[in-house]
């Protein structure tokens with residue numbers, strides 16, 4: 001079969017590889033009808049999320065048809081149309097039963113303390129061969145796969161494999177309540193679903209921060225107030241828009257960002273911009289600005305965490321769903337502690353959240369379709385990755401068709 005295979009940092013190829021087979025009684029083999037490219041894939045290809053093993057098939061989003069099931073998959077059979085959630089969970093351990101399916105004790109072959117098991121990731125996550133392929137072996141299929149109703153097409157379903165649940169999880173972690181003002185940093189696909197989910201939970205206002213005009217347009221179309229951080233200092237603007245108070249909840253849907261990793265002209269331009277922003281912020285909230293000043297690229301918390309902690313009101317909640325590598329050690333803890341912030345974070349508990357979202361889409365309460373902007377055959381996968389990586393205008397979410 002054809003599959004997108006990781007060969008090394010910056011080196012992915014469309015290869016012909018052996019078809020997968022059942023290995024465990026709880027496995028299913030799924031013929032994939034739709035896959036997708038995610039921002040997390042880019043982190044793995046760039047090496048900002050380390051530990052990828054050469055030969056691993058990429059991708060952690062898929063919709064497909066069950067081709068074959070193991071002896072202990074008793075709820076599915078050949079021909080069933082299913083959604084494959086990105087993370088794998090057993091359904092019987094204490095964590096799964098409590099809804100923390102991303103912390104399943106059973107799914108990760110590296111042991112219960114190894115963390116989240118997901119498709120197409122680094123060694124520490126399994127590794128499990130991913131879903132940008134024509135077929136996939138899905139582990140713990142009985143407890144992980146979700147059967148799809150006929151009225152949800154692949155274009156909508158593929159958005160529920162990872163990014164819609166992750167955005168929803170971000171709003172859940174942020175403890176969004178009726179009437180809250182919520183800031184979402186990052187207007188990529190997950191950020192778009194964080195905006196949508198905050199609204200579904202009753203947020204009164206949502207402010208969305210990014211630098212890509214087409215992404216900001218999409219957030220505005222959802223009813224968000226948008227801030228372009230290349231034009232305006234996001235913290236200054238959010239304080240101004242909230243009477244100097246800040247937002248009740250903030251969601252980081254960016255994660256480890258390119259700005260901090262950048263060296264040379266991009267980093268020094270960013271430093272110049274930070275200095276200018278520091279001066280602007282002093283006009284509206286000098287006390288708040290004091291503690292987090294003097295940030296330099298390459299040494300401290302990511303830009304988005306700095307902004308998130310400054311933009312949230314006293315006693316507000318910071319929710320982190322953007323991806324950080326396991327060895328990242330920086331958070332502006334002093335500012336957060338001194339302002340009584342709650343900080344909640346983690347990998348999405350897909351299997352606990354997604355059935356509810358499938359129901360919302362099936363009954364017409366919410367239509368996720370506007371976030372899907374590109375459909376490409378898997379044979380164009382490498383070019384699609386390049387266009388997505390370059391953030392070409394309008395490229396928000398790319399579906400791959402095997």
Ligand SMILES: [Zn+2]
Pocket residue numbers: 089090091092093094095096097103104105106107
């Ligand atoms: Zn489990």
